[in-house]
Amino acid sequence: MPHSTHPETRIGHVHLKVSDLDRAIAFWRDVMGFDLMQRYGTQAAFLSAGGYHHHIGLNTWDSRGGHPPGRGTTGLYHVALLYPHRQALAQTFASVVAAGVPIDGAADHGVSEAIYFRDPDGNGIEIYRDRAEADWPRTATGELAMSNTPLDLDALLAEA
Numbered sequence: 407m408p409h410s411t412h413p414e415t416r417i418g419h420v421h422l423k424v425s426d427l428d429r430a431i432a433f434w435r436d437v438m439g440f441d442l443m444q445r446y447g448t449q450a451a452f453l454s455a456g457g458y459h460h461h462i463g464l465n466t467w468d469s470r471g472g473h474p475p476g477r478g479t480t481g482l483y484h485v486a487l488l489y490p491h492r493q494a495l496a497q498t499f500a501s502v503v504a505a506g507v508p509i510d511g512a513a514d515h516g517v518s519e520a521i522y523f524r525d526p527d528g529n530g531i532e533i534y535r536d537r538a539e540a541d542w543p544r545t546a547t548g549e550l551a552m553s554n555t556p557l558d559l560d561a562l563l564a565e566a
Contacts, residue, residue, distance in 0.1 A: 418461075419460050419461050419462065419463055420461070420462060420463070420482075420485045421462075421463035421464075421465065422462070422463065422464055422465075422482075422485075422525075422527070422529050423465060423466070423467070423468060423469035423472070423527070424464050424465065424466060424469060424525075424526075424527045424529075425466065425469055425470060425471050425472045425473070425527055426466075426470075426471075426526070426527075427448055427449070427450070427451060427464060427465075427466050429526050430451070430464045430525065430526065430527060431445075431451050431453070431464065433505075433525050433526050434453050434462050434464065434525070435453060436505075437501055437502060437505040437507065438487075438498065438501070438502075438531075439455070439498060439501065440453035440454060440455055440461065440462055441453060441454055441455070441457070443459060443460055444460075448466065449465060449466055449467060450463065450464060450465040450466070450467070451463075451464045451465075452464075469527075474527060474528030474529075475528075482529065482530065483530055484522065484529070484530030484531055484532045485529065485530070485531055485532070486520075486531075486532040486533075486534060487531065487532065487533050487534070488534060488535070488536065489533065489534065489535045490535070491535060492519070492535050492562070492565055493565050493566070494535070495519065495521075495533060495534065495535040495562065496562050496563060496564075496565040496566040497566045498533055499521055499533060499559070499562060499563065499566065500563055500566035502521075502523060502533075503563065507523050507524075508523060508524075509521060509522070509523050509559075510522040510523050510524065510530075512556070512557040512559055513554050513555065513556070513557055514553065514554075514555045514556065514557045515552050515553060515554060516537075516542065516543040516550075516551060516552050516553040516555075517536060517537055517542045517543070517550065517552055518534045518535060518536045518537060519534060519535055519537075519557050519562070520532050520533070520534035520557070521533050521534070521557070521559070521562075
């Protein structure tokens with residue numbers, strides 16, 4: 407019988423290889439709004455939301471001055487940051503737009519609303535908010551019926 411992960415298991419943090427630590431800190435702190443919790447010189451930094459020890463780890467141990475992986479390679483597709491409500495998502499999205507970060511895409515998935523872009527090192531980022539589970543679209547048999555329809559980004563920005 408296969409092992410089943412405990413239902414209260416959560417992803418605690420993501421640790422990203424970056425080429426320039428100062429540039430990465432500036433993005434994750436000033437654009438994304440995370441607090442710098444600790445820095446290890448020019449090699450690593452740990453940032454969080456709400457005082458946790460860290461949600462985002464950044465390091466240059468194997469990547470100082472490096473380049474993002476090319477197309478056709480394996481690795482992290484994106485890190486997804488879940489916001490507690492639509493206004494919090496809108497506020498972060500407004501900060502991303504104000505910083506001139508190009509948007510790769512945006513979608514209404516029925517269960518959530520999501521925006522996709524990249525950090526300065528090319529790491530994929532999804533910012534999203536979930537709808538209440540009672541509002542998730544379902545088929546007649548009760549299965550999820552997720553979608554991939556356009557998200558009205560102007561309406562979202564109006565909530566910032």
